[in-house]
Amino acid sequence: MKKILKIILLLAIGIFVVGCAGSGNISNIVESKLYKIKYISQNGETIIAPLNENVATLGFENDRIYGNAGCNRYFAGISWRDSNSIDISQAGSTKMMCSDDEANNFEYKYLKNLDGNFIITNNGNEILLSKENFIIALDINTQDKNTINDMDEEENIEE
Template identity: 30%
Template structure:
């Protein structure tokens, strides 16, 4: 009888142990899924690199950051002078891997950081940790390659809108009869890019938004189309993006400003039907 009771006890303990193990694995898996959902579609700003604090450093008016976009598992970011892009893969156990990053080839002699060190984070990292809103990209169980903080700003008023130019340097702007389309720009939230039209040529570049309605534009480029018959001064319009350091919005009217002076340019939001 004692032998039977002992056997039954062992069986019961074995079942409970297996059940507990399964629960633990499930909880771990759920935890990993939670972490995965928290790191995608979020802008992550670098705070430390190889243990060195760089949280207060801005490179050429831009903050070094990256975003994991769930649409297509794409990576977009800014490394101090150039933008970079690639793809990523997330796996159980907080595993992460990145493709080789492609980068633009701008030369920034005044840049104060070695961009190859930033790109090497993504070439090397194989796992991540997320604690108290801080993201670490790591290799194996070593000290973090880099840490990042979540960008927390409400930019809904200015991003993803079609901003049509109304006045430039205090003068009303009207569209020339032979102008291809109206002058405008849009800030894309997914990769912090600027797209638009300057009167003859398409334009694109990058932007950074900061607290206090601060804004910075960088790498503004245009196509090289010649429009000798179109009466528009594109250089004057592009100068706005070079000088602007803050903005104001009221009733769908946007002003790009420098300091506390009169607006460099005023735009109105146009909503497509």
């Protein structure tokens, strides 16, 4: 009888652990990470992040986000509504002129739509932040601050 109880207890613990792991708590995945932005989509129009001297990034740290919008650095406050939803507010950025129209267009649309409530999902290939008519797609493979910094340094060395 004790063996049966132990087996049932172990099965219950296993089911609980698997259930929690699959619950999709995005806040634990993104916290203290810096991601490369792959693209944004506004009203169905997809705009690929520019491939220029500045990698477009989005980082999460405590109660803020930060990164590079393709030309200028930006920051904003965040508050977690629940484990898969954030409010982004009070966004600000530096005000340098971008070197090309593609970077200007991407940065303008990205920063213009950054405030608001975003649902965050992980589809296995990318992390999506989405709100009505606007999506930010993050490259799930570049989630380490050092990796992105190394990419920037390698690109500068190659030039």
